[in-house]
Amino acid sequence: MTTSAPRSVATVLDDDPDSRTVAFGSNSVQHGSAVFEGIRCHRTADGSAVFRLDDHLRRLLASARAMGIRHEYDLGRLREVVLRAAESGGLRDAYLRPVLYTPDPRLGVGLTAFRFTLGVEVWPATDVVDPVEPVRLTVSPWHRPGPSVFPVGVKATGLYALSALARTAALANGFDDAVQLDPATGRVAEATIANIFLVRDGVVTTPWRTESLLPGITRDSVLALASRLGYRTVEGPVDRAALQAADEVFLTGTAFGLVPVAAVDDRTFDQHRPIFTALRQSYRDAVSGLSSTPPGWLTPVPQRAETGVRT
Numbered sequence: 001m002t003t004s005a006p007r008s009v010a011t012v013l014d015d016d017p018d019s020r021t022v023a024f025g026s027n028s029v030q031h032g033s034a035v036f037e038g039i040r041c042h043r044t045a046d047g048s049a050v051f052r053l054d055d056h057l058r059r060l061l062a063s064a065r066a067m068g069i070r071h072e073y074d075l076g077r078l079r080e081v082v083l084r085a086a087e088s089g090g091l092r093d094a095y096l097r098p099v100l101y102t103p104d105p106r107l108g109v110g111l112t113a114f115r116f117t118l119g120v121e122v123w124p125a126t127d128v129v130d131p132v133e134p135v136r137l138t139v140s141p142w143h144r145p146g147p148s149v150f151p152v153g154v155k156a157t158g159l160y161a162l163s164a165l166a167r168t169a170a171l172a173n174g175f176d177d178a179v180q181l182d183p184a185t186g187r188v189a190e191a192t193i194a195n196i197f198l199v200r201d202g203v204v205t206t207p208w209r210t211e212s213l214l215p216g217i218t219r220d221s222v223l224a225l226a227s228r229l230g231y232r233t234v235e236g237p238v239d240r241a242a243l244q245a246a247d248e249v250f251l252t253g254t255a256f257g258l259v260p261v262a263a264v265d266d267r268t269f270d271q272h273r274p275i276f277t278a279l280r281q282s283y284r285d286a287v288s289g290l291s292s293t294p295p296g297w298l299t300p301v302p303q304r305a306e307t308g309v310r311t
């Protein structure tokens with residue numbers, strides 16, 4: 001799951017449409033003071049649609065609120081800027097990264113003093129989406145932070161130093177990614193930038209939200225789709241032994257969808273993954289509008305050719 005060097009196709013800085021850059025001295029660069037989302041749009045029969053746009057934007061607003069970040073965006077305005085960026089990128093399949101950041105070139109960690117604004121970076125999905133080959137995981141010695149350290153449901157850029165630490169150590173040891181444990185329970189929480197699922201005897205299980213994890217939007221979608229396909233789903237405690245005993249293991253996240261896990265440390269899983277395969281197909285059908293989806297899951301991207309947004 002290493003990412004190749006991505007080339008973005010559009011940068012939309014809402015308060016400074018003529019610029020593609022943020023000052024090196026800005027507080028967001030110097031202190032990681034920003035909140036963000038990763039959102040996908042996918043090719044559909046009629047053009048392109050953003051998957052669960054409002055759910056992502058609500059999470060962005062919640063992240064800003066949790067950090068005490070002051071800004072002038074409501075859901076409607078965020079939606080407008082993100083869709084404008086998606087349109088200006090001109091890609092059917094894209095990864096959109098809205099970031100509420102501060103361009104203020106000042107140091108300090110008291111965020112109330114800073115002006116926050118929205119920037120959106122657009123990448124071709126193929127440049128950001130990790131390969132979908134099965135990945136090999138190792139259980140990381142680096143746990144997720146507990147709730148008294150940081151609210152892990154908040155997508156703050158600075159928090160990803162912790163994921164980088166765990167992923168980089170896993171890569172150095174020859175693995176693709178790391179399973180991170182909850183610091184209090186020692187049970188499985190999630191991977192560095194993805195949620196984790198296991199299948200045992202036909203039951204689809206993912207760690208419950210009481211573990212230290214980001215409750216992903218893909219995780220939620222997969223739970224809904226699994227129920228629709230008639231599988232029993234469980235959000236519950238997952239200890240390391242349960243992971244080892246699983247028939248199938250997979251990861252979920254917006255960038256790449258569902259990715260099969262080939263091994264966790266020295267436990268390898270059968271390459272025949274019937275339930276994973278069914279769920280991945282169901283997810284692909286949902287995001288590309290080939291199956292009916294709950295209201296709000298697909299937002300069409302307006303066709304290109306207006307605005308004057310610089311790309």
Ligand code: PMP
Pocket residue numbers: 038163190191192193194195213214215216217218219252253254255
């Ligand atoms: N956990 C972490 C730590 C993540 O960064 C992500 C990616 N946003 C996920 C889980 C998956 O969340 P989602 O399905 O909403 O992309």
